[in-house]
Amino acid sequence: MLPDQLVFAMEVTLNGLMAGVMYALVALGFVLIFKASGIFNYAQGVLALFAALTLVGLQNGQIPFAHVINAAFGTNLHHFGWTLPAVVAIALTALVMVGVAWLIERLVLKHLINQEPIILFMATIGLAYFLEGLGDVMWGADIKTLDVGLPQGISETVETVTANWLGYGFFIDKLDIVAALVAAALVAALTLFSQYTKYGRALRAVADDHQAALSVGISLRFVWVLVWSIAGFVALIAGIMWGAKSGVQFSLSLIALKALPVLMLGGFTSIPGAIVGGLIIGMGEKLFEFFAGPLIGGATENWFAYVLALLFLVFRPQGLFGERIIERV
Amino acid sequence: MRKSFTLLAAAAIAAGTAGAAQADLVVPNLSYRTGPFAAGGIPYADGFQDYFTLLNERDGGIGGEKVQTPECETAYNTEKGVECYEATKGMGALVYNPLSTGITYQLIPKMQADGITLYTPGYGRTSAANGKVFEWVFNYPANYWDGASVAVKYLLDQNGGSLDGKKIALLYHNSAYGKEPIRTLEELSKKHGFTLSTLPIDSPGQEQKSQWLQVRREKPDFVIFYGWGVMNSVAIQEAANIRFPMENFIGIWWSGSENDVQAAGAGAHGYKSLTMHGVGADYPVYADLKQYVHDAGKAAGDGSNAGTVLYSRGMYAAMVIAEAIRKAQELAGTSAVNAAQVRDGFEALEITEARMAELGLPDFGQPFAASCEDHGGPGMARLQQWDATAQKWTLISDWISPDDEVLAPLVAEDSAAYAAEAGLTQRCN
Structure with missing residues (x-):
């Protein structure tokens, strides 16, 4: 038999x-948008919250804006009275997210083409709020x-x-096993999409060079809608x-905080980087908490994730899988 | 920038309360209806506001004076909470109840200097129970240390009067709030012979795998839990995941609302928490709230929270404040009381069982009488248990008193340290 400490560590x-x-599931969203448009999307965590709220609302037949309608017209509306199957609700929510992406492009991004990245970043802060x-x-x-089964x-x-x-x-946790399978399927699907479809290639072209992509007739605005939808x-x-x-609940938007060290470590432009970064951060913070936590009072995970990411950055400033940026004067 | 923001906020609040007569009683409602902790802040704020609306609509206010409750959004953020205080105190504010231990710690010296009462029922700085040091702070009927002691007393009762050799884990929000009970539990562990282990969780607490793996490895007999917000629902879900016996899992009153247990579904069945008031809506005051507030379309928020744990707690806090104002009016001989007179009302307040019944809340809260020395009340609490099938909390114990033999020296020590640090002379001599 192995020593207890070793078994526990395993x-x-x-x-x-x-x-x-x-963590990687959250980081993936950041990577997709950064890769295609150079925007660090501060609103990614809120997008997850908004999507989840919409999913539950649609599934339970909740009437959107019911509180506002009731206050304005003195009605007492709450629910449509239906309960949708989870698959249907997920599909409808995905459509809503495409609509959100289209609106973001029309109302925000379109007006900021050719602006500095910091301007686009600030716009995503506004978008998050x-x-x-x-x-x-x-x-x-509330x-x-x-419950999607x-x-x-x-x-x-x-x-x-x-x-x-x-x-x-x-x-x-069985949920964690499902999450791992879903993440694997998601990465496989994203890879296949970007390698073997016309739109995927357009997305990669824009990611490589905006101006070159535009010169061969790729619509930047369409690609932005596409990437924000994904x-x-x-x-x-x-x-x-x-x-x-x-x-x-509204704290769901804070899951973005868990993705930041993953991005720092894995790089902002690599889908495999998000996965590998997530695995390293997850394992590193848990092992550190297990071995060092009892000696220094515990609750080390939030800060140790950043320390671990910074340690990697000392040796690879672009992250493990990030693109090396060389600027010549 | 800060100044302009404060002015803007003040203007917004002033606009929101336009029409308030100068003589109205002003009790600002520092609430949080947005942000990560909104799910807990909303029902509390609704209960708080609805009770004052009830007094205005049914009784014409308190002693003939209408009560205004200008609301200011803190988002459970300490900095914003202080800004809210600064923006509203000039409106003639009589008392504040910010529902945040972080905001409370910042406001204690400010309100001492400004001469305005800070009322923090069940939260805030525990040693503020010592009126000799904390002239302007009141935290009756119970505080964090009382809660820890009551939980241990309950466990003693459940284990034939002995916890010798038992293991208790404290799982806590890694903040000023969550750390409050540690010293008390350390003292109680010496007294009763149980082993205490402490497991901090950083806010917000969406990821608690490390802590629950540790619980699973170390197999404590009981877990006492001081959480808030999403930390509560995740902890209860994780406890269910590792099949920790729910009847041995006891939360403080801030970890015992419907919000905390519903996400875990059937897994939360049997979870226990402390409470400092009754449960459900089966009290006469709720009939009045329905008639004068909800049915009249004057409810705060969307009106859907009546009868929930946190709504009842907000209503209870408002009730105590209203009674303190009433007492102040009686002492001052005028209905238009000022902040100093309201403080006197808090210090002379006595709430009896008969008075609670008159207010439509029979056996809802514990009777107590404040004094110059005692701003903390008797500190009793009851246990409630979640029934996932019926989707409701049920009271499972009578009122349990804390162990004052252990707590009193701790309160004296901590408050004396504050007095020395703040250069305060102890009063009530």
Whole structure:
């Protein structure tokens, strides 16, 4: 039998990798938009919140803006009276996110073409506040239970197998296993899309060189709508996974904080970087908490993730998979 | 920039309360209806505001004076909370209840200097219970240390009077709030022979895997929990995931609302928390609230929170403030009381069981009598348990008193340290 500490560390490592997948799901949205447009999208966390709110609202047949309508007309509206199957609600929410992407392009980005990246970044800060407020007015600020049929709780299979092998049954959340599978499918789909479809190639062309892409007839505005739509869909997936854990509430937007060290480490322009960065951050912070936490009072994960990312940056300023920026004077 | 913001905020608030007569009683409502903690802030703010609306609509105010509750959004952010205080104090504010321990810590010295009462029921700085030092702060009927002690007393009662050899883990919000009970529990562990382990969780607390893996490894007999916001629902979900026995998981009153348990579904069944007031809407005051506030279209927010735990708590805080103002009017012999007179009302306040019944809240809260020395009340609490099938909280214990033998020296020590630091002379001699 292995020593207890080693067995426990193995369990912590596995759980850290699973947590890393959850972080990577959020980081992916940032990477997609940054890669195609050079915009650091501050609103990515709020997009996940907005998507999750819309999903629950549609699924439960909640009337959007009911509070405002009731206040204005003295009515007492709340629900349409339907409950949609999860798949239908997810599909409709994805459509809403495409609509949001189109509106963002029409109302915000179109007017900021050729502006400095910092201007675009500031615009996404405004967008984050706007979307958070819109989500509140549309769907209310109460905590909503998200039930799309995802399994939750300890995986008995993993527990039994590890108990037989190692004498200690590991805890792995079934939701985390699903999240890992979804993340793998998502990365595969995104890779196939960008490598083998016309629009994917257009997206890569814009990512490589805006002006060259424009010169061969690729519509920058269409690509922006496309990439924000995909980022909106990724935000929906992240919102579902995180919302299933805690219910859909406004703190969901703060999951973006978990993605930042992942981006620093993995690079802002690499999809595999987001995944590998997530895994390293997740595993690193959990192992540090396991070994060093008891010695220094615990609660190390939030700050250690950034320390770990900074350590990597010392050796690779562009992140593990980021593009090296060489500027010649 | 800061000054212009404050002026703007003041103008906005003034506009919102346009029409308020100068003599009105002003009780600002520092609330949070936006941001990550909105789900807890909204029902509390609704209950707080609706109770004053009820008094205005049913009784014509307090002693004939209408009560104004200008609302200012803090988003549970300490800096914004202080800005709200600065923006509203000039409106003739009589008392503040900011529902945030962080904001409370910043306001204590300011309000001491400004001569305005700070009322922090069940939160804030625990040692403010010592009126000899904290002249302008009141935190009755119970505080964080009382809560920790009541939880341990309950566990003693459940375990034949002994916790010797038992393991208790404190899972807490890694902030001034969450750290409050540590010293108390350390003292209680020495007294009762249980082993205490402390597990901090950083705010907001969406990721708690490390802490729950530790709970699973170390197998504490009981977990006491001081969380807030999303931390609560995630902790209860994680406890269910690792199959921790819910009946051995006890939250403080800030970790015991419907918000906290509903996301975990059936997994939350049996979870317990402390409460400092009754549960549900089966009290006569709710009939009045329905008639004069909700049915009249005057409810705060969307009117959907009546009867929930946090709505009741906001209403309870408003009720105590209203009674203190009433007492102040009685002492001062005038209905148009000022901030100093309201402080006197808080210090002379006595709420009996009979008075609670008169107010439509029989057996809702514990009776208490404040004094110059005692700003903290008896500190009793009850236990409530979540029934996931019926989707409601049920009271499962009578009022339990805290262990004053342990708490009183801690309060004296902490408040004396504050007095020395702030250069205050102890009063009530």
